[in-house]
Amino acid sequence: MQKLILAAAAAALILSSPAFAQNAQEQLDQRYDRALAAGYKALFLCSAIANAERNGTTRTPESVMQWELTGIQSPLDQIVGELPYEIERSAVTGSLESVSIVYENAAVRTALHKPMDGCKIQPIGFDPGDKRGAPPPAADVPPSREIDPMMLNIAEKRVDVGAAFTQKYGEGRTTVVTVLHKGKHAGEQYADGFFAKTPQRTWSVAKSIAATLVGAAVYRGEADVNASAGLGADENDPRRAITIDHALRMASGRYTDTPGNRTDPLYYGGATVQESMTHWPLIHAPGTVYRYANNDTLAATQAIRDTFKDHPPAEFFAKVGMHDTVAETDWQGDYILSSQVWSTSRDLAKLGQLMLNDGVLPNGERVLPEGWVDYITTPSGPQPDGPLGYGAGWWLINTSEGIPPDTFAALGNRGQILVVVPSRDIVIVRRGEDPAGIRFDFVSFTRDILAALEE
Structure with missing residues (x-):
């Protein structure tokens, strides 16, 4: 009996040991x-x-x-x-x-x-096999297929973008490059198997799209960037002091479990925006510390969530002419505007052109507040370490040699790049599927494009 007890105790010890727990x-x-x-x-x-x-x-x-x-x-x-x-x-x-x-x-x-x-x-x-959780069916109405007038409007000077498809700017894998100069088509090239209508996931370029949708809500009088983003349990929760502006500037002060705020449970695990974004605690006073976080962008867009019923992202995309862009949602219907937007290079170029025009469409209709571009490109909050600055949902390329100081960009994982150069009236889009750990040198690429289009 004693041997049995000792054996049982030994087994219990093994089961409770760190090695077993680790296994x-x-x-x-x-x-x-x-x-x-x-x-x-x-x-x-x-x-x-x-x-x-x-x-x-x-x-x-x-x-x-x-x-x-x-x-x-x-x-x-x-x-x-x-x-x-x-x-x-x-x-x-x-x-x-x-x-x-x-x-x-x-x-x-x-x-x-x-x-x-x-x-x-x-x-x-x-x-x-149980489709009760499936979204309701919808009419499969194809988007407009009219010829894109922007791409028929050819710039006087064109640029060869082929170097982006070599190893000159790193060991990335470029799929498409589109360049606009003065609102006209100045250069474009595609990898084999990719075409004008081929969408790719924007990854964090979606954060700049999200900031633009916030701007549209502000223009309609449905949002205020200085208002609370609505975080926290109630009015007594210190997180209620986090504003939409703080969230757009990655300055909410909330904790994130990893630098860059990996949100795998939301992106691939089937968690919802509400359950994955809202609960993180405050560890710094809002507006005092920069920390890049998917959850901050999600907080900013959740703050305008009620406006999407009457003004969904698709409505805005249609106005801008981004007919080949889709903003996807979690399974409960909340937009994942920190990453999960699918768009073409030409559609992103149109977004860049909208920024050049300070929120005014080619037909003269204003869709963003006057001065919105000044707002998103003003580094009024805490700044990241490194060569790039950060505005409100857009990166600032304002300290790189050979790059005009007013240059700003939307940047995403795997080499999704949208660069806007207001002083030169140039938009540059590079799409890619770069391997993890590989960086496309978009600053050097931008510098070379600007030099090629030098007047």
Whole structure:
């Protein structure tokens, strides 16, 4: 009996030992990584293919694997390739309805597509056979297909952008470059398999889009950047002092678990904006410390959430002529405007041109407040370390040699770049699918484009 007791005690000791606990934690982490990798793959296959077809072009699963699903963050990069996928299409229209990925035994991650509205990754544990969580069907009405007048308006001087597709600016993988000069088409080139209507995920360029949507709400009188962003449990919560301006400037003072605020549970895990963004505690007084955070941009857009019912992002995109751009949402319908927007190079160029025109469309209609560009490019808040400054949702390229001091940019993961140079009336867009850890030298590229268009 004593030996049995001792054996049981020894077994209990082993089970409670750090080594066993570490092994159990490793197994849990591995399962979670596979669930995230499956969510990543399901969402990217769904969004890349469905949004391309929405625009009147095509992407194959093989193309998405080659570009969007290669060179991604570790350890997902080592997992996505081995995960089988199933694409389900409507028997009536042929449109993509869902993408499902089996990641462990019978466990499945699913992204559902709503026509004209993009894809939504469902929560871990969602049963793809139970479509009660699916978005309601919508009419599959194609966007306008008229010829883009901007791209027929050719600049007097054109520039060769081919160097962006070499290793001159780093070991990135450029998919497209578009350059506008004085509102006219000054240069463009595509990688094989990419075309004018091929959308890509903007990643954090969406943050600058989000700031622009806030500006549109301000112009309509529906928002005030100096008003509270509505964070916190109630009026007694110190987080209620965080304003929309603080959030746009990455200066909310809230804690984030990693630099850059990785939001994998939201982006690939099926968590919602509300549950993943709102709860972070305050550790600095609002407006005193810069810390780049997806959650801050999400807070700014959640502050204007009620305006989206009457003025959704699609309405704004249509006004600007960004017909091939889709803002996607979480599975509960809240826009993930920190990252999850799919857009073409030409559409982003139109956003840049809108900034050059201080929020006035080519037809003379104003959609942003007068002086809005001064607001977003004024570094009135705390600043990041390093060569770049930060305004309100836009990066400031104002200390680089050979770059005009009024230059600003929208920058996103994997080499998504939109550069606006007001003093030279130039917009530069570079899209890519750069491997993790690889940086495209957009400052040098911008400098060379400016030199080539020197008057």
